[in-house]
Amino acid sequence: MLEKALTGSKKYYGWITLLLAVIAVGFAFYLGQLSFGLGITGMSRDVTWGFYIAQFTFLVGVAASAVMLVLPYYLHNYKAFGKITILGEFLAVASVVMCALFIFIDLGQPARVLNVLLYPSPNSILFWDMIVLNGYLILNIVIGWKVLEAERNGVAPPGWLKPLIYLSIPWAVSIHTVTAFLYSGLPGRGFWMTAILAPRFLASAFASGPAFLILLCLLVRKVTKFDPGREQIQSLAKIVTYGIIINLFFFLCEIFVVYYSGIPEHLDHFNYLYFGLDGHGALVPWMRASIILMVVGIILLVNPVTRRNEGILAVACIVVFVGTWIDKGLGMISGGFVPSPLHHVNEYVPTLPEIIIAAGVWAIGFLVLTALFKIAVSIKEEVAGVA
């Protein structure tokens, strides 16, 4: 089946070439980081995690969202999703690949990464994160591949796959829960120390992931002969609607607790992000935009008239995706570090090399995604006899 990724139109090759070019530039800058050290980033003694870890956190959510297709199809026998489950699973694969790379490029001594296996430390949530992410990657590759292969050969998927598929459902929840536990279990980091963090991560994941998938479905319909289907897209849209509303609700719960209790260790971070603190407020316009985008997304999605219009739906999905990305991929991580535990306000802004390296990783993710989607769609076309 892999050969399907190697043949395609001129446009396909053009896109691949573009991605390879971005990867090459990102890699060149990574070599720079490797030789100089992480000092080329905007991170500092006070803000020790930045853009890379934020991208990782956001993408774990996108990966976990595959469960929003798998669960209705396999547990509720919602047949319509059978057609596009593979797209969700392959999106998960590409996302987890990016997650792993973002962790890797964030390491000060990447050559020693295998120390995590050599000295397994169950105390550390990072150890468990490694296990759940790798497990999820393998599950989705195996499940996606075998189901697609069976579809191609016109046979039922092998029986041993069923338990793995069922396992992948709680496993998807686990990857984002464990990722939230990385942050929410740290004493002295008031911003993250809330039990709502994992549920909120999941809610925003179930909004951003399916929103991105809708956009991909619309794109697939446009550039290939495979139509993911109107019903499928509309069902996904409802999932996005619930996801983004629940995310905003959880966020407001957090806002209530923080502002009504008024405990400074929690309050200061929120003040920094949404109002600025001691004259520092680089993220304020972004964080406010994020809230506005999420609200606009909800308005467009809740209203059936706008939701059913695929053009407006696409806009709503972009709005939701960008809104949740700012929330998680920009504010969530550095917001926890400002102010510092000693109550100094040292802001973080990513540097250009840092953004270019991150773009390289995103490009690798898109390359994996493109190849996998190309395979899946080619086989769908082949089975339908339209190729």
Add this chain to the structure above:
Amino acid sequence: MMESSRRRFLKIAGVSALGLGTKPLLDVFAASGEKGDKQKAQVLPNKEALTATQWAMVIDTKKFKSAEDLVPMIEACNKIHNIPEFKNKKHEIKWIWAEEFKHAFPTRNMRFLPERIEQLPFLVLCNHCENPPCVRVCPTQATFKREDGIVHMDYHRCIGCRFCMAACPYGSRSFNFRDPRPFIMKRNPEFPTRMKGVVEKCNFCAERLAVGKMPNCVEAANGALTFGDLEDPGSGVRELLRSNYMIRRKQGLGTRPAVYYIV
């Protein structure tokens, strides 16, 4: 064509499996020639070494008058531990340094403080917590708690993930954002320099305790710092604890810092 290559693959796989299968057998012969595994090398402790169940420090801030009084202790540490001097504050390496009261004790800050406390800088360093969050989160055990209570680091095992820095509620840890060696003013050959990409922090001068010496900051403190075993009722630390009310940083977090302050 395909058949023959599959056959070839199976052949190679078969031979490889046979090779792996005989390894335990070969090991038996290999080991029989040596005294080998069972006799493990032992490291004998230095008879002079200072030992404790939980090392602790008392900082008597009443004995300091100004920021200058803290300089000898900070410099004593920086010199022997090869601390680099970076111009860029973002990349700073700090093991022991001075902070105002409101930063050293942000949870105890008040509008009206005695002038002395408001203006006096406080020495801050790793607290060598009895319940250290940094040790809990380290994915490689590069940060660990020793038998004597010191929270120690293996710079050669650290992968530079900086999870410990997110976990430390005291900002006591520094990361080598770049190669520190060109920025070390005068290198002390008796203590290792670090490389880029690893975390570091105060080690309570474990290397000095091992040869029977007190931590360097304590020696430079003119009696303002007292170092001793928290579990030994006869130690200087315990004696001071009996007669002074002391505070620790962010006590509410349950980390149980081993650095106490007389204010």
